Amino acid sequence: MKSKNKFLALLVGLMMLLILAACGGGNDAGEKTTTDGPAESKSTGGDDGKSESTGEKRKVVVGGLFDLTGGTGDVGTPFAEGEQAFFKHLEKTGGIEGVTVELSGKDYAYAIPEAQKIYQQFRDKDKVSAVLGWGTGDTEALRQQVANDKLPYFSASYSENLKNLDESPYNFLTAASYSDQGRTIVKYIKDNHEGDNPTIALLYNDTAFGRSPIEDIKAYAAEIGVEVVDEQVIDVQATEAQSQLLNMEKKNPDYAIIQQTWAATSTILRDAKTLGIDTQFFGLNWASGEGVIDIVGADIAEGYIGILSHAMPYEDFPGIAEIEEYLKGEGKTLEDIDQKFVQGWTTAKIMAAGIEAAAKQTDGELNGEAIRAGLESLTNLDLGGLGAPVTFSADNHAGTEQTRLGIVKNGKWEQLTDYMSYKD
Structure with missing residues (x-):
């Protein structure tokens, strides 16, 4: 009697396993199934960007x-x-x-x-x-x-x-790079300055960003006969820069290159106007853009020259x-x-x-x-x-050496030069 009961139990267990296997819906290839819909087809190549092994995005x-x-x-x-x-x-x-x-x-x-x-x-x-x-x-x-x-x-x-x-x-x-931008400005000054060899000052903040191009600009200026006569450190969030500008004025530079963002650049231009300093200011790319005009106004920004590394929204x-x-x-x-x-x-x-x-x-x-x-x-x-x-x-991760200059005219940035390299 016991043998018969064991046989019936084994038979029932075997039937349950067969039923579960039939309901599982699996396939011999082991393809992934989802509740959202059918699995994507396997890719036949890399051109469509899909994984050949799974067919998924x-x-x-x-x-x-x-x-x-x-x-x-x-x-x-x-x-x-x-x-x-x-x-x-x-x-x-x-x-x-x-x-x-x-x-x-x-x-x-x-x-x-x-x-x-x-x-x-x-x-x-x-x-x-x-x-x-x-x-x-x-x-x-x-x-x-x-x-x-x-x-x-x-x-x-x-x-x-x-x-x-x-x-x-x-x-x-x-x-x-900031250094290439600075070299381009120095080259532009050298090529367009009238009279004796031009002199420049460098205005920057005491951060890795501010200091980044300074030594390279000085080296290139010396190489092409432009004299750096002064350097002034101005905080990146400065709201006043008159003392530094008065020190700069003693050296009477023809030009000054600014490595800042909008806020400190605006402080420099505003205080230079207040002090009656007639040095021509140039800015690297973060010192250029609409924000400078918005902060100091069109009158003070008029004639300011800067790196326009990227397009203005109104350019065609x-x-x-x-x-x-x-x-x-x-x-x-x-x-x-x-x-x-x-x-x-x-x-x-x-x-x-x-x-x-x-x-x-x-x-x-x-x-x-x-x-x-x-x-x-x-x-x-x-x-x-x-x-x-x-x-x-594989040998060069510097995407370009080219940049261009713009100038503020009537409250708006205008392109001053095409894209160019200081090596041109």
């Missing part, structure tokens, strides 16, 4: 270090808004085929320790494959870590130090039309943005081009190494006039 997370509330937040905020807007535009327009791209951005308030903390969160928690950074100090502090982690790093810093691939193998410059370039179309969808117009927004948009656009190139080069994971290779394949990337075309290679 690959995901790239880009970290964004923003200065919204720190010492350079005056220009950092519109720059970050431009980066964020580009990724939103990318999503709206279909993005990169076969690739989902996300931007994870955080405000680090221009504090290097906070930048290091957030970077580690990007790497360990968000699993980013690339980073859009901001300041010179934090970018230079992170470059060894970035290299170890193999994460391509764009920065709003254009420090000459980042050109050194031995020390910064994963850093890329998307515009002319093909790339501006793309931004205008995006803004229209947001219920905004070009009047709602400024040049630093365009600069941020353009930086993100170059990063996206590198990710797209990487997606075409490999069917595997779009990690930092793959994106670096994608960026290094970009040659003469046309930005639609938003900035000078950029070229990267």
Whole structure:
């Protein structure tokens, strides 16, 4: 009797296993199933950006270090808004085929320790494959870590130090370095000055950003016969600069080059006007843009010359039309943005081009190494006039040496020169 009961129990158990197997819906190939719908087809190649092994869209997370509330937040905020807007535009327009791209951005308030903390969160928690950074100090502090982690790093810093691939193998410059900008200004002064050899002063803040181009500018000026007669250190958030300007006036320079952001630049121009100083002021790229005019007014800004590394929103370039179309969808117009927004948009656009190139080069994971290779394949990337075309290679991560100058006329920036290099 007991044997018969055991036999019946085994038979019932076997039947239950067969029923469960039939309901499982599995397949011999082990394909992934989802509750949202059928699994995507496997890719037959890398051109559509899909993973050949899974057929699913690959995901790239880009970290964004923003200065919204720190010492350079005056220009950092519109720059970050431009980066964020580009990724939103990318999503709206279909993005990169076969690739989902996300931007994870955080405000680090221009504090290097906070930048290091957030970077580690990007790497360990968000699993980013690339980073859009901001300041010179934090970018230079992170470059060894970035290299170890193999994460391509764009920065709003254009420090000459980042050109050194031995020390910064994963850093890329998307515009002319501060040093190249300064050299271009010195060359322009030399070529256009009338009379005896020109003299210049250098006005900068005591940060890695402020100091970055100073020695290179001095060396190049000496090389081409332009004398640097004075240097003055002015805080990046200075609201008064009369004492420094009075000291500068004693040396009577023909020209002064400013390495600041909008706020301190405006202080310098305002106090120079108050003191009746007639030196011609030039600014590097963060010392240029609409914010200077907005702060000091058109009368004081009139005749001020600066680096226009990127397009003004009202300039007639093909790339501006793309931004205008995006803004229209947001219920905004070009009047709602400024040049630093365009600069941020353009930086993100170059990063996206590198990710797209990487997606075409490999069917595997779009990690930092793959994106670096994608960026290094970009040659003469046309930005639609938003900035000078950029070229990267395995031997050169400085996208361009070219920049241009603009001048304030009747309360508006106008192009003074085409894109050019001091080597021209």
